[in-house]
Amino acid sequence: MQRNLQAIILAAGKSRRLNTKKSKLTKKICGQEMVLYTTNLLSSLSIPISVVIGHEKESIKSIISTNHNNITFVIQNEQLGTGHAVLCTQDIWEKKYILILNGDAPLVTSDIISSLYENHVKKDAHLSFVTAHNIDPSLNSYGIVIHDDKGIKIIEAKENKHDRIEECCINAGIYLINKDLLEENIHILQKSNITGEIYITDLVNIASQKGCKIETTQAPFDLIRGINTLQELWACEQIKRAELIKIWMSKGIRFATPQDTHIDLNVTIQSGTCIGSGVQLYGSTKIGKNCNVEAFSILENATIEDNVIIESHTVIKNSLIKSNVIVGPFAYVHSNTVVCEKSNVGNFVDIKKSQIGSETKIKHLSYIGNSEIGNNVNIGAGTITCNSNGITKEKTIIQDKASIGSNNSLIAPINIGKDSFTAAGSVITKDVPADALAIARANQINKDEYTKKLKQPSLFEQKKLQKNSSSNLTG
Numbered sequence: 001m002q003r004n005l006q007a008i009i010l011a012a013g014k015s016r017r018l019n020t021k022k023s024k025l026t027k028k029i030c031g032q033e034m035v036l037y038t039t040n041l042l043s044s045l046s047i048p049i050s051v052v053i054g055h056e057k058e059s060i061k062s063i064i065s066t067n068h069n070n071i072t073f074v075i076q077n078e079q080l081g082t083g084h085a086v087l088c089t090q091d092i093w094e095k096k097y098i099l100i101l102n103g104d105a106p107l108v109t110s111d112i113i114s115s116l117y118e119n120h121v122k123k124d125a126h127l128s129f130v131t132a133h134n135i136d137p138s139l140n141s142y143g144i145v146i147h148d149d150k151g152i153k154i155i156e157a158k159e160n161k162h163d164r165i166e167e168c169c170i171n172a173g174i175y176l177i178n179k180d181l182l183e184e185n186i187h188i189l190q191k192s193n194i195t196g197e198i199y200i201t202d203l204v205n206i207a208s209q210k211g212c213k214i215e216t217t218q219a220p221f222d223l224i225r226g227i228n229t230l231q232e233l234w235a236c237e238q239i240k241r242a243e244l245i246k247i248w249m250s251k252g253i254r255f256a257t258p259q260d261t262h263i264d265l266n267v268t269i270q271s272g273t274c275i276g277s278g279v280q281l282y283g284s285t286k287i288g289k290n291c292n293v294e295a296f297s298i299l300e301n302a303t304i305e306d307n308v309i310i311e312s313h314t315v316i317k318n319s320l321i322k323s324n325v326i327v328g329p330f331a332y333v334h335s336n337t338v339v340c341e342k343s344n345v346g347n348f349v350d351i352k353k354s355q356i357g358s359e360t361k362i363k364h365l366s367y368i369g370n371s372e373i374g375n376n377v378n379i380g381a382g383t384i385t386c387n388s389n390g391i392t393k394e395k396t397i398i399q400d401k402a403s404i405g406s407n408n409s410l411i412a413p414i415n416i417g418k419d420s421f422t423a424a425g426s427v428i429t430k431d432v433p434a435d436a437l438a439i440a441r442a443n444q445i446n447k448d449e450y451t452k453k454l455k456q457p458s459l460f461e462q463k464k465l466q467k468n469s470s471s472n473l474t475g
């Protein structure tokens with residue numbers, strides 16, 4: 001296919017109906033920018049690609065160039081329609097067949113492109129394009145395809161006066177055109193009297209009038225959906241997300257409520273894992289075998305090894321959780337943290353930029369930041385590492401088998417030795433040697449009979465009572 005075919009992606013439009021200043025093509029669907037769905041599809045088919053850019057051209061070019069290094073860009077300085085966009089590419093037409101498609105149709109599949117090409121070549125067509133059927137009158141941004149005794153033509157959505165239910169065959173915006181036909185006719189396309197734009201669809205009408213052979217290829221509407229509104233963006237993401245979840249289900253992953261689970265394109269999950277209600281899986285998250293991700297947890301660029309339990313409402317970002325660990329509920333693990341095997345990170349624990357050893361327990365209401373914690377360590381409830389002095393962030397080191405008492409404040413930089421203890425309520429400011437007990441808290445003072453004194457009226461209240469009593473007698 002790639003020997004005689006090249007592709008042109010139209011990506012210069014202004015996205016007026018999406019209510020955004022940025023190009024709609026930069027919007028993400030299941031974690032990937034919209035325009036990359038089209039570029040990745042064509043790259044997988046080894047088709048040379050050129051992209052027409054205009055509005056927000058630098059953003060679109062940056063996104064594509066970061067992911068592809070062999071794509072040609074053509075600038076459309078004025079957005080004067082699809083026909084004008086194709087005209088801007090005339091200097092780079094090299095192959096026998098030119099594939100033209102929009103950058104805002106992210107669900108198009110390789111089967112659609114392959115069928116279009118095979119049908120075009122087999123029937124020796126001059127021009128072929130993809131059609132679909134849809135009778136929803138609210139989806140009025142698609143041109144309609146009319147077959148009559150004069151041939152075939154496409155009427156642009158902005159110029160359509162036909163009943164959408166009666167004329168429900170729509171243009172998908174995917175064309176395969178012989179180079180010779182393009183060269184002969186692209187310059188005679190005229191501006192629309194209604195919009196002032198030049199449409200590539202007029203080339204279909206011209207080719208039909210000249211008696212050229214035109215073929216169409218049918219595709220399911222859901223796969224050729226374009227995106228012009230926020231509702232259409234939402235619909236496409238729902239379709240793509242459902243497709244991803246079905247794939248993972250077929251590989252042995254259970255989703256408690258698939259309809260309210262979010263999953264990105266690059267997420268991977270291994271067999272035997274259960275995903276709870278409302279779970280959100282973002283970025284390049286990787287989940288191992290036989291894990292349980294409970295309800296309303298959020299994982300972003302997280303690596304979860306085998307047999308991990310992530311309890312409800314837990315957030316894990318850019319971190320590694322090794323096998324047989326329990327995290328949560330309501331835990332927050334982030335910023336390149338590593339939690340090693342068989343450890344337990346409990347409820348309302350926040351861990352940032354830290355290494356947690358194996359079989360270590362941090363079970364309640366703690367903050368651990370910029371820390372290196374050894375194996376078999378126990379962190380008491382309410383403990384925090386005070387890692388910032390307002391200018392720099394310092395490191396806390398807690399060695400193997402140490403036990404940190406509840407409500408400790410560990411003032412970094414500090415080193416807590418192996419097998420040592422710190423007493424509850426301590427503010428630890430100095431290193432603790434191995435096998436030692438550190439106590440750092442104020443001495444307790446008991447004041448006898450203080451409660452009774454506290455409950456007696458104050459001198460001010462006594463004077464106020466005397467004044468009120470005197471006032472009542474004189475009155």
